[in-house]
Amino acid sequence: MSAIAIEVRPCGQRAFLIEAADNASVHALAERATGVWPGLEDVVAGHRTVLLAWPTPDDLPKQGEVEAALAGGGGGLAPGERQEVVIPTVYRGDDLGAIARETGLSEEAVVALHVGASFTAAFTGFAPGFAYLLGLPRELQVPRLDDPRTRVVSGSVAIAGEYSAIYPTASPGGWRLIGRTEAVVFDPSSDRPALIEPGATVRFEQVAP
Amino acid sequence: MIEIIDPGLLTTVQDIGRPGYAALGVPPSGAVDRPSLIAANALVGNPPGMACLETTLTGVSLRLPKGGVAAVTGARAVVRVDGEEVAFGEPFAADPGAVVEVGPAAEGVRSYLAFAGGLDAEPVLGSRSTDLLTGLGPPPLAPTVAVPFGPGPPIPPDGARHPYAEPGSSPGIPAVAANPVLRVVAGPRADRFAAGALEALEAGPWTVSPRSNRIGVRIEGDPLAPLAGAGELRSEGIVTGSIQVPPSGLPTVMLNDRPTTGGYPVIAVVIEEDLRIAGQLRPGSPVRFSIG
Numbered sequence: 397m398s399a400i401a402i403e404v405r406p407c408g409q410r411a412f413l414i415e416a417a418d419n420a421s422v423h424a425l426a427e428r429a430t431g432v433w434p435g436l437e438d439v440v441a442g443h444r445t446v447l448l449a450w451p452t453p454d455d456l457p458k459q460g461e462v463e464a465a466l467a468g469g470g471g472g473l474a475p476g477e478r479q480e481v482v483i484p485t486v487y488r489g490d491d492l493g494a495i496a497r498e499t500g501l502s503e504e505a506v507v508a509l510h511v512g513a514s515f516t517a518a519f520t521g522f523a524p525g526f527a528y529l530l531g532l533p534r535e536l537q538v539p540r541l542d543d544p545r546t547r548v549v550s551g552s553v554a555i556a557g558e559y560s561a562i563y564p565t566a567s568p569g570g571w572r573l574i575g576r577t578e579a580v581v582f583d584p585s586s587d588r589p590a591l592i593e594p595g596a597t598v599r600f601e602q603v604a605p
Numbered sequence: 606m607i608e609i610i611d612p613g614l615l616t617t618v619q620d621i622g623r624p625g626y627a628a629l630g631v632p633p634s635g636a637v638d639r640p641s642l643i644a645a646n647a648l649v650g651n652p653p654g655m656a657c658l659e660t661t662l663t664g665v666s667l668r669l670p671k672g673g674v675a676a677v678t679g680a681r682a683v684v685r686v687d688g689e690e691v692a693f694g695e696p697f698a699a700d701p702g703a704v705v706e707v708g709p710a711a712e713g714v715r716s717y718l719a720f721a722g723g724l725d726a727e728p729v730l731g732s733r734s735t736d737l738l739t740g741l742g743p744p745p746l747a748p749t750v751a752v753p754f755g756p757g758p759p760i761p762p763d764g765a766r767h768p769y770a771e772p773g774s775s776p777g778i779p780a781v782a783a784n785p786v787l788r789v790v791a792g793p794r795a796d797r798f799a800a801g802a803l804e805a806l807e808a809g810p811w812t813v814s815p816r817s818n819r820i821g822v823r824i825e826g827d828p829l830a831p832l833a834g835a836g837e838l839r840s841e842g843i844v845t846g847s848i849q850v851p852p853s854g855l856p857t858v859m860l861n862d863r864p865t866t867g868g869y870p871v872i873a874v875v876i877e878e879d880l881r882i883a884g885q886l887r888p889g890s891p892v893r894f895s896i897g
Contacts, residue, residue: 405792405793406790406791406792406793407790407792407844407847407871407874408844408847409790409874409877410844410877412793413793413841438624438625438626438627438628439628440627440865440866442839442841442842443841445839446842447842447843451624453876519842520629520630521840521865521866521867522630522864523630523739524626524629524630524631524739525629526630528840582629584741589626589631589730590629590630593628593629594628
């Protein structure tokens with residue numbers, strides 16, 4: 397792996413927050429950190445950061461060690477296998493018409509752009525298994541609702557700003573709904589609870605209702 | 606088994622939580638005053654991380670249809686068995702059908718009620734803890750809800766009798782601080798605040814807001830000023846004890862049911878040893894921050 401420009405920031409007694417230039421570097425850093433420190437408790441991707449948390453303050457390496465291990469390049473770690481996920485989606489979301497009007501596209505064109513895009517799971521947040529997916533075509537970048545819905549059903553496929561996402565469970569939400577999937581996005585009883593893990597490549601496939 | 610009569614403001618099942626799933630958006634959850642959870646378990650001869658009840662300000666009352674051995678730690682409260690007061694911070698036995706009452710917290714917020722054998726509930730991602738943010742784990746306890754004991758008698762991990770269960774060998778019941786001070790480490794985003802913000806954090810005065818819960822403790826006082834032109838922060842990972850400062854300038858100390866990522870700058874992080882103090886901060890009480 398080549399050198400990545402980073403900044404290491406202290407974050408309490410048992411974590412560091414690592415700033416990177418972009419989200420692709422975030423996932424490369426996360427993979428490298430997991431290889432260097434197998435005892436890490438949490439490796440949390442952000443939009444342009446990765447948080448590394450050890451189980452106790454005694455486990456925390458020196459800041460200089462972290463900088464050297466992550467910024468130095470080399471290391472000889474094979475990049476982790478990128479998870480690839482395809483989401484079968486019925487594109488009948490409540491906001492599809494409004495998005496078409498706002499963007500000046502037909503509903504079919506909105507769907508075609510979403511289906512044609514290749515997304516990367518930038519990070520998880522908001523709810524267990526809720527992955528913020530980067531890769532939304534610029535033409536589809538619309539603001540979230542001014543007045544969020546009190547209830548969005550689980551499996552709703554949505555867009556807002558530069559992201560797309562799938563609501564894992566029913567919850568309030570302000571993102572614009574374009575479709576729905578039957579896929580189980582979060583299952584705590586599974587060995588891999590989240591269908592979409594940070595760093596995964598995600599595509600959507602249009603299916604008949 | 607226990608049968609809840611009155612859960613008070615909020616009573617939940619808590620163990621040491623579900624750390625290690627933050628990358629998937631799962632909060633750590635678990636007892637916010639972990640040393641008190643461990644002490645309560647020790648008093649009844651349980652391994653340290655078994656599931657207990659965590660009460661909130663007003664205590665709990667429950668029935669033990671088949672009796673049991675229990676102990677209360679954390680926020681100091683009057684404990685009664687069938688109306689007779691028993692010692693706080695010491696194990697007691699209750700007969701079948703006995704009613705156990707943990708009174709309102711005299712100091713702090715959360716008392717921990719441990720039972721020999723622990724409490725059983727369906728584990729989710731390895732933990733029986735109720736997570737108020739995501740709804741993972743058992744729901745908060747309601748009247749008439751029954752929770753079975755775990756398998757007993759408990760066997761300590763090393764096969765030996767747990768030393769804390771020996772009379773007189775208790776590690777001591779962690780006390781709730783009278784004049785709470787949270788020691789903090791500056792950063793990771795102290796540089797997104799105006800000059801003097803860290804000094805202002807230390808100087809206070811600050812008061813604990815009643816709008817506090819297991820997700821975070823909101824703090825009231827003079828707002829901390831952001832650095833002019835710092836722009837918006839993108840979502841990034843946070844830890845328990847992170848002191849987030851939203852645009853209001855009023856800090857929130859994140860507790861165990863916090864989100865895993867956040868978009869507000871974190872000016873400082875509470876040290877591990879003082880997280881339990883944060884978890885016992887009473888609404889309306891003063892709190893100070895000390896930068897290490």
